Amino acid sequence: MSAHIALTQNEIDALARLEERNRTLKRGSVLRRSSDSGNELFVLRKGCMMTYVILGDGARQILRFHFPGDMLGLSSILYEEAPETICALSECVVCPFEKSGLSELVETHPRLAAMILVYGQIERIALTDRLAALGRTSAKARVGSLLLELRNRLRAADREIGDSFALGLTQEEIGDATGLTAVHVNRMLRQLEEEGMIARTGGRVTIRDEIALTAASNYVDRHRGLDLAWLPKGR
Amino acid sequence: MSAHIALTQNEIDALARLEERNRTLKRGSVLRRSSDSGNELFVLRKGCMMTYVILGDGARQILRFHFPGDMLGLSSILYEEAPETICALSECVVCPFEKSGLSELVETHPRLAAMILVYGQIERIALTDRLAALGRTSAKARVGSLLLELRNRLRAADREIGDSFALGLTQEEIGDATGLTAVHVNRMLRQLEEEGMIARTGGRVTIRDEIALTAASNYVDRHRGLDLAWLPKGR
DNA sequence: CGAACTATTGATGCGTTTCAAGACGCGTGG
DNA sequence: CCACGCGTCTTGAAACGCATCAATAGTTCG
The missing domain is CATH 2.60.120.10 (Jelly Rolls)
Known part of the structure; x- marks a missing residue:
């Protein structure tokens, strides 16, 4: 926070x-x-x-x-x-x-309660991005944006993480997150790999062409560009 | 509120x-x-x-x-x-x-700010329901649950509304909400009508078999069953 | 009354699912 | 240490759901 x-x-x-x-x-x-x-x-x-x-x-x-x-x-x-x-x-x-x-907390530190409200809104916006992805984008774009989102969130928690990270998800889990079957997730990953956007070795994924992947995935990072100056000052 | x-x-x-x-x-x-x-x-x-x-x-x-x-x-x-x-x-x-x-409001009426937080969460849960609908349910179920949601929200604003209501949306708008094309929305509406779950007469929709429609749509009404007793008492 | 949007219906094609089978990795117990 | 079982990954072939294209009818509004 x-x-x-x-x-x-x-x-x-x-x-x-x-x-x-x-x-x-x-x-x-x-x-x-x-x-x-x-x-x-x-x-x-x-x-x-x-x-x-x-x-x-x-x-x-x-x-x-x-x-x-x-x-x-x-x-x-x-x-x-x-x-x-x-x-x-x-x-x-x-x-x-x-x-x-x-x-x-609501009573004694209203500003912290407001911050929790704000985080709820950030999550809500992230959900609307995923909603748009499920409703209106292709399977490849959904898998791609999930990879980018995971990388960014992992990096926010650990500054050491660069373009390569341990996925920590099975293909079935990726499918259940993106509304696809595990089989099709596998095909999409292979396709992203063949097109040079990512590389895979064991459980790890490397993002090789972030610009192309971001463009192909309609991805927006919602943890950037926040403006919280309107919140009350701390006491 | x-x-x-x-x-x-x-x-x-x-x-x-x-x-x-x-x-x-x-x-x-x-x-x-x-x-x-x-x-x-x-x-x-x-x-x-x-x-x-x-x-x-x-x-x-x-x-x-x-x-x-x-x-x-x-x-x-x-x-x-x-x-x-x-x-x-x-x-x-x-x-x-x-x-x-x-x-x-956050400073002078923290409890109201908390209520806004709560409403944000309700909306967020409604979004997750729609996410699940887009990711894992058929076109017919998506259209059906949209109809039920609209009816319930309209009824919350106006107690007079029963099973029949003015849709107020074009089929293209229904499609953009459910991740479908207008053409396919039209077919799904006709199918729901043929199966006796709804009736349509120029702009208006009547829910004829709410139980069957709810079951076919995986629909959950998130404005019911709220428990807000944990909020601070008013002053 | 005409223009523009909206609803309806059919034919065709593509993207994704489903089904199926084999390979690989990994932990467990003999 | 190896054999076995189980979960995950991979790949192919066929089927299905929804999209796309297209054409017509109905509706609304200036």
């Missing part, structure tokens, strides 16, 4: 209090199942996670991926039954806290 | 202050164009609007529909350039106010 606004010491302390407890998760373990009652929220400290829904016919749609610093489960606390399942994609550490912790 | 929590007189006054100014819009007029700089927010008081993006190849994806009581343009104020275009679907009345009005 401190990347976007200057936090006061009070605010830093309040945020630290939310991260007092820790829980570790193995790849594949479910943090919250759809239709659980969700009274807890989480901050993801380490690792990658995803949220998905399972439709009536068993098909899975991955809704979003989460990276360190993200707040998890905010949507679940609005409903008696969680609408989504949250699941670990790698070894993860999360910090659970109660709904009431958020409620207190 | 008063439908979900008990507002204090102070809070009601603060909200009324946001709605002091009025602007009317004709069908088709654009309230904010993508890449405009957006310093204003709006409350939609009357009519229906939509938000969309135009992709590089000219294709349009409608992201969401707006109904009376919705706050518009929240996502635009995060960026120097608005990511989306907002456009009137019918005769509309909107109440514009400055970003700074929201900022003040």
Whole structure:
């Protein structure tokens, strides 16, 4: 959060209090199942996670991926039954806290609550980008923009990451995120590779021609170009 | 908002202050164009609007529909350039106010700011439902769930509305919302009609078998089953 | 009354899915 | 240490859903 606004010491302390407890998760373990009652929220400290829904016919749609610093489960606390399942994609550490912790934050640090609102909006815009991708772009573009998004989010968490990164997803998971079958994801990856935009070796992907890939994918990075100067000053 | 929590007189006054100014819009007029700089927010008081993006190849994806009581343009104020275009679907009345009005609200009425956060989350969940629909359901299901969503939102604004309502959308607009072509939307509407789930008579749609349509569409109404008891008490 | 948009319907083609089979990698237990 | 099983990746062939193209009828509005 401190990347976007200057936090006061009070605010830093309040945020630290939310991260007092820790829980570790193995790849594949479910943090919250759809239709659980969700009274807890989480901050993801380490690792990658995803949220998905399972439709009536068993098909899975991955809704979003989460990276360190993200707040998890905010949507679940609005409903008696969680609408989504949250699941670990790698070894993860999360910090659970109660709904009431958020409620207190609203009263004692309204500016932080506003920042959470802002992050919700950023996520919402990222969702609209994906919506447009699913509705109106080709399979190749969807796979391409997913690769770019993953790379950028991983890089935001770890400045060391350049054009090459460990994918950490199966092709079936890529398919469930992009609305494609695993088989077709495989073909699209091969095609992107044949066209020189990416390279693959073992679980790693290298982006070889970012400009061409960005153009072919209609990709927009929504974590750039933020303007938060209108928020109240810190106290 | 008063439908979900008990507002204090102070809070009601603060909200009324946001709605002091009025602007009317004709069908088709654009309230904010993508890449405009957006310093204003709006409350939609009357009519229906939509938000969309135009992709590089000219294709349009409608992201969401707006109904009376919705706050518009929240996502635009995060960026120097608005990511989306907002456009009137019918005769509309909107109440514009400055970003700074929201900022003040955060400081003086944190609970209202929290409610705005909550509405953002509801919209976000509605977006994830549509994402799942675009990624993993058939054309017929997408059209069906759009019809159900429109009916429910219109009914929330006007209790008089039963199973029959004025669509107010062209088939091309339905297609741009569901990721289909206008031609295919037409075929799906006819199919739903032939199967007895809906009836159509010039501009109006009647839902004849809501249970079958809901089942065929994987539809979930996200404005039901809210649990907001965790919010701070009003003062 | 004409122009422009909207709805409807048919024929054809393409992109993606489905089905199927084999290769590769990896962990487990004998 | 090897054999086995299971999950993932890869590739081909065929089928299907939706898009595209095209032509006509209906509707709305100046």
